Each structure stands twice: as C-alpha cells, then as structure tokens.
Amino acid sequence: MMVRGENEEKSSLSLQPIMKKIEEAPVNGNRQQTAATMSSGCSMTSLKSNSSSSSDVVAKDNNNADPCWDSLPSVILLEIFSYLPQESRIQASQVCRYWRYALFHPSFWKKITFTLMDNDSILWSRCLSSWFKFSVQDVTIRCESANNYVREALFVLKKLSGNRQLRKVFLEPIRCMFEYPTQEVNSKKLLKQLLNIMETSNCLEALSLGCIEELTEDLTVILEPLKHNHANHLTHLSLASIKDDPEHYNFLELDHSLFNSFARLSILSIDYDHVIDNLLQALNSGTMERLVIHVHGWSGEYVGTSNNAWIAFTQKNPRCELRLNLIHSYSAVRVLDSEILQSAMPLTHLKVLFCERVNVTAFQIISDWYSSTLKSLIWIDSFNYHQNHFNSVYNFGDLNNPDPLVLAAWKCKNLSEIVFIGHEYFLINLAAIVRLRHNTLKRFEFAESDIVSEQSWMEHKAIINEVKEVMGKQWKLLSDEELPKVVIHSLSGDSREVIMPMVLRDQK
Known part of the structure; x- marks a missing residue:
C-alpha cells in the first residue's frame, strides 16, 4: 500500500468486485496484520473488525438533518483519504464498513509488496493480486526459497501478466530461488511469466531478476524483449546474480550492443x-547514475576493462556511482588490486563479502585512487578462517607502514560507512578512524571478538566512550549474539542471509 502521489491519476476500476469479496470474507486480526506486512513496508497494529453501524462512531439525532460521516459522497471520502499518510488512512478505515471500502480503492494500491513467508501472507497475496492485478504499478515480491512459496510467486506474476499499467517489478528472494526445482516450479516457468509481463506492459521502467542465478545465465533472452518493447522507458535493470558455486558456473557471451538502445537507463547491476570495454562504451546515454558489479569466481581468461574505457565512461556519465561487490570471491579478492580495480573507476561503494582474506594492497590503492569518491567500505568474513589476522600483515607502530584502514579513513574525505568484521583489529586504531572521520561517519561496525586491546581497562573504557560521543550513546561493539551465525563460523549458517539484503538494496 502506498500514499498516492500528487500527480498520480486515480484509477477508474470499479469497486464492486472488491467490495463483494471484502463483505464475503470477514477481516480477522491475522489477515489484517498480514495486510500491514504486505503493503509496501506499512507498519500498523491489526485492524479490528468493525461491523457496527456508523451511529457507534458519530451520534445521529433523528430529529435534525445533520449529515452522517458515513454518508459522505465517495468522491469526497476518497479525496480525504488521498491526503492521509498510510497509518492514518488505515486507522480511519476502522470507523465503519463504508470507510473500510474506501481503503481498498485501487488508487491507494499502486505499490504493493508481496511478502510470501507463511500461510497468512500467501492468502493475503492471493487476494491482493486478484483485486489489483490490472491497476497496481509497482510490485515487489519477497519470497522464501521453499517450493510452495516460489509457487505463490509464480501465481502472483501470472496474475500480473495482463497488466498494461505495470511499471516496476522487483524480485527479492531471501535465498537462492530454486534450491529444489521441479516440473511445476522452476526457472523456465518464472522466466515465462516475466516475458509475458514485458510483452504486455506499456511502460516498464524497472526490472530486477533478484540475483537469481538461473535467470541470469542467458541475458539475451531478457534484453531482446526489453529492447523491442521498453527501450525508451527502462531506467532500472538488475541482471547481477549470486552464484551457488562461485568457482564453477555456466557463462554465456552477451551482445553488449543491446545496451545502446536503453536511452534512459540510470541504474544497472x-x-x-x-x-x-564494449559494455562501458554501450552505456553512453549520459543518464547512468549507478553501476553495480558483482564479482564471483576469477579466471585469467577474463577480458576486464581498461582505464581508458573508464575515463570515457565517466566523461559520458559524470554522475554515475560505481558499487563493486565481491561475493564469495576467494580467488578474485587476491587480484582485486592488480586485475580488477582501475584508477578511473568512479568507485563509491566497495563490499567484500565472505571472501575470507584481506587484500592490503587493495586498501592502499583505494586510499590513493578513490579519495574523492569512496563513501562506503564493507568487509565481512567469518571468524574461523586461520588467515583472518589483519594486524599480522603490517607492522603496528611503523610510521612508514600505517594501518591501511586508518589510511583510507584519513584520505577518503566522503567516507561515511565502515563495516569491518571477521579480522582482528586494534582498539586504538578504531579510535583513530573516528577522530579522522567524526564529521562524516554515519555507520561504524566492528565485532567485539575482533578487537585487540593493549590498553588498561580504564584506557579501554575511555576509548569506547570517545567513540560513543561521536557515534551516539547507543553505539557499541557487536557481540557474538548480535552477529549472524555464519560470521561466527562459516559452516554454521547461510551467508546468503547476510548477502542478499545488502546487494538487493543496491538495485533500488
């Protein structure tokens, strides 16, 4: 559910079918709570069934002609609702049945998030997809990986396949979408529904494949219909994946000239x-604002990019930010400095997730090359890897060989986010980073188990208090209980539960 924008047209879809279904299906606490969950991040208390007459809300004197609130013309009531924020509109819908009908007008359901996590959410998603299948414009499908939930995702997409007004489709699986594919639930069926949507929609602006590996194996199948039907509309396109086995996966070549057609593309993963280089040359519209690249395995056969191509790209797209994500890149992290990074890259965000080592030379390059662009640095590994001793790679106290993370904090003037977990780190250097970046630092996360302190207890406490003065009194080092299990031990949890939310945020 969403608050209607000022310029958004009201839907002319008849309310009668919707009203009939609402009357036939009494709204209980569970279902109404699900409504809150399903409706685009809405947070509210459960709606309570209210079948009483409006006289319980507004006293009516039969001897006078004062109008009742439940007698407001629907046009006026809908106009009033359109000015209310989400929570207020939901609260207002509890006044009476007539006001509750207004809540379900299609103009208030242009944006819907289907969260498929349990039986209640499945029931509610089926209702929403049936009621608003021709009017919703912005859809996000969050789905667990079990087959029955994926089946429901397919159901929702099939309902939407006839919607000509659909503009945005985002898939957001919690883990790998097809852990146990069957004849009934598989990537081909999901792809078919997406292709139907591409064919039917008049103006598709955004499409995310949700990092689903099976959908990204042959991108030509996706790009061809997008080129023919939505080349002048598409602004967001998410084609990156999360590999089940980063060292071994299928790879099909891509005709990069297909990207020449997307005149308004601003976000690409x-x-x-x-x-x-051919891809960077094809992205020449000048509209690019964010380029997200996922690095998995590494092969010496990769062509890669040249620095000259990045120079030309940034000249064409001066506002573009580069977000580089290394995901389970056990081999690629070793060559991050020598093979992947180029000095002309407009790098603003670097995530290195469960690659299980630190490339110190890359840290030093980052400080030199991206001092004016880097905003975020996230490096997360598991505790149990024997090589995860960051402090052992440099001589502590050697002024000619300073801590690489402190160096990055000193040189990168726009650095506002630092997350460094899974490697030992000196407490005194933690304080040094805060002193250097106290004006810009917004997020600062380290694990308590990683911290090495050579200070007395009083000195240790004083440093922690100093950090809290900058970051806020609630700031603290993360305890083991607050960390995902996979961080404590690489075999104790699923790293995708950490990775997926982080990389999916890059796509919107």
Missing part, C-alpha cells in the same frame, strides 16, 4: 563476467 551486472556480473563482472560481462563487464568489458
């Missing part, structure tokens, strides 16, 4: 396998 794609795997490093496809990132060559």
Whole structure:
C-alpha cells in the first residue's frame, strides 16, 4: 500500500468486485496484520473488525438533518483519504464498513509488496493480486526459497501478466530461488511469466531478476524483449546474480550492443563476467547514475576493462556511482588490486563479502585512487578462517607502514560507512578512524571478538566512550549474539542471509 502521489491519476476500476469479496470474507486480526506486512513496508497494529453501524462512531439525532460521516459522497471520502499518510488512512478505515471500502480503492494500491513467508501472507497475496492485478504499478515480491512459496510467486506474476499499467517489478528472494526445482516450479516457468509481463506492459521502467542465478545465465533472452518493447522507458535493470558455486558456473557471451538502445537507463547491476570495454562504451546515454558489479569466481581468461574505457565512461556519465561487490570471491579478492580495480573507476561503494582474506594492497590503492569518491567500505568474513589476522600483515607502530584502514579513513574525505568484521583489529586504531572521520561517519561496525586491546581497562573504557560521543550513546561493539551465525563460523549458517539484503538494496 502506498500514499498516492500528487500527480498520480486515480484509477477508474470499479469497486464492486472488491467490495463483494471484502463483505464475503470477514477481516480477522491475522489477515489484517498480514495486510500491514504486505503493503509496501506499512507498519500498523491489526485492524479490528468493525461491523457496527456508523451511529457507534458519530451520534445521529433523528430529529435534525445533520449529515452522517458515513454518508459522505465517495468522491469526497476518497479525496480525504488521498491526503492521509498510510497509518492514518488505515486507522480511519476502522470507523465503519463504508470507510473500510474506501481503503481498498485501487488508487491507494499502486505499490504493493508481496511478502510470501507463511500461510497468512500467501492468502493475503492471493487476494491482493486478484483485486489489483490490472491497476497496481509497482510490485515487489519477497519470497522464501521453499517450493510452495516460489509457487505463490509464480501465481502472483501470472496474475500480473495482463497488466498494461505495470511499471516496476522487483524480485527479492531471501535465498537462492530454486534450491529444489521441479516440473511445476522452476526457472523456465518464472522466466515465462516475466516475458509475458514485458510483452504486455506499456511502460516498464524497472526490472530486477533478484540475483537469481538461473535467470541470469542467458541475458539475451531478457534484453531482446526489453529492447523491442521498453527501450525508451527502462531506467532500472538488475541482471547481477549470486552464484551457488562461485568457482564453477555456466557463462554465456552477451551482445553488449543491446545496451545502446536503453536511452534512459540510470541504474544497472551486472556480473563482472560481462563487464568489458564494449559494455562501458554501450552505456553512453549520459543518464547512468549507478553501476553495480558483482564479482564471483576469477579466471585469467577474463577480458576486464581498461582505464581508458573508464575515463570515457565517466566523461559520458559524470554522475554515475560505481558499487563493486565481491561475493564469495576467494580467488578474485587476491587480484582485486592488480586485475580488477582501475584508477578511473568512479568507485563509491566497495563490499567484500565472505571472501575470507584481506587484500592490503587493495586498501592502499583505494586510499590513493578513490579519495574523492569512496563513501562506503564493507568487509565481512567469518571468524574461523586461520588467515583472518589483519594486524599480522603490517607492522603496528611503523610510521612508514600505517594501518591501511586508518589510511583510507584519513584520505577518503566522503567516507561515511565502515563495516569491518571477521579480522582482528586494534582498539586504538578504531579510535583513530573516528577522530579522522567524526564529521562524516554515519555507520561504524566492528565485532567485539575482533578487537585487540593493549590498553588498561580504564584506557579501554575511555576509548569506547570517545567513540560513543561521536557515534551516539547507543553505539557499541557487536557481540557474538548480535552477529549472524555464519560470521561466527562459516559452516554454521547461510551467508546468503547476510548477502542478499545488502546487494538487493543496491538495485533500488
């Protein structure tokens, strides 16, 4: 559910079918709570069934002609609702049945998030997809990986396949979408529904494949219909994946000239396998604002990109930010400095997730090359890897060989986010980072188990208090209980539960 924008047209879809279904299906606490969950991040208390007459809300004197609130013309009531924020509109819908009908007008359901996590959410998603299948414009499908939930995702997409007004489709699986594919639930069926949507929609602006590996194996199948039907509309396109086995996966070549057609493309996510000079040359519209690249395995056969191509790209797209994500890149992290990074890259965000080592030379390069662009640095590994001793790679106290993370904090003037977990780190250097970046630092996360302190207890406490003065009194080092299990031990949890939310945020 969403608050209607000022310029958004009201839907002319008849309310009668919707009203009939609402009357036939009494709204209980569970279902109404699900409504809150399903409706685009809405947070509210459960709606309570209210079948009483409006006289319980507004006293009516039969001897006078004062109008009742439940007698307001629907046009006026809907106009009033359109000015209310989400929570207020939901609260207002509890006044009476007539006001509750107004809540379900299609103009208030242009944006819907289907969260498929349990039986209640499945029931509610089926209702929403049936009621608003021709009017919703912005859809996000969040789905667990179990087959029955994926089946429901397919159901929702099939309902939407006839919607000509659909503009945005985002898939957001919690883990790998097809852990146990069957004849009934598989990537081909999901792809078919997406292709139907591409064919039917008049103006598709955004499409995210949700990092689902099976959908990204042959991107030509996706790009061809997008080129023919939505080349002048598409602004967001997410084609990057999360590999089940980063060292072994299928790879199909891509015709990069297909990207020449997307005149308004501003956000693109794609795997490093496809990132060559030809791709950067094809993204020449000047509209690019964010390029997200996922790096998985590494092969010496990768062509990669040249620095000259990045120079030309940034000249064409001066506002573009580059977000580089290394995901389970056990081999690629070793060559991050020598093979992947280029000095002309407009790098603003670097995530290195469960690659299980630190590339110190890359840290030093980052400080030199991206001092004016880097905003975020996230490096997360598991505790149990024997090589995860960051402090052992440099001589502590050697002024000629300073801590690389402190160096990055000193040189990168726009750095506002630092997350460094899974490697030992000196407490005194933690304080040094805060002193250097106290004006810009917004997020600062380290694990308590990683911290090495050579100070007395009083000195240790004083440093922690100093950090709290900058970051806020609620700031603290993360305890083991607050960390995902996979961080404590690489075999104790699923790293995708950490990775997926982080990389999916890059796509919107």
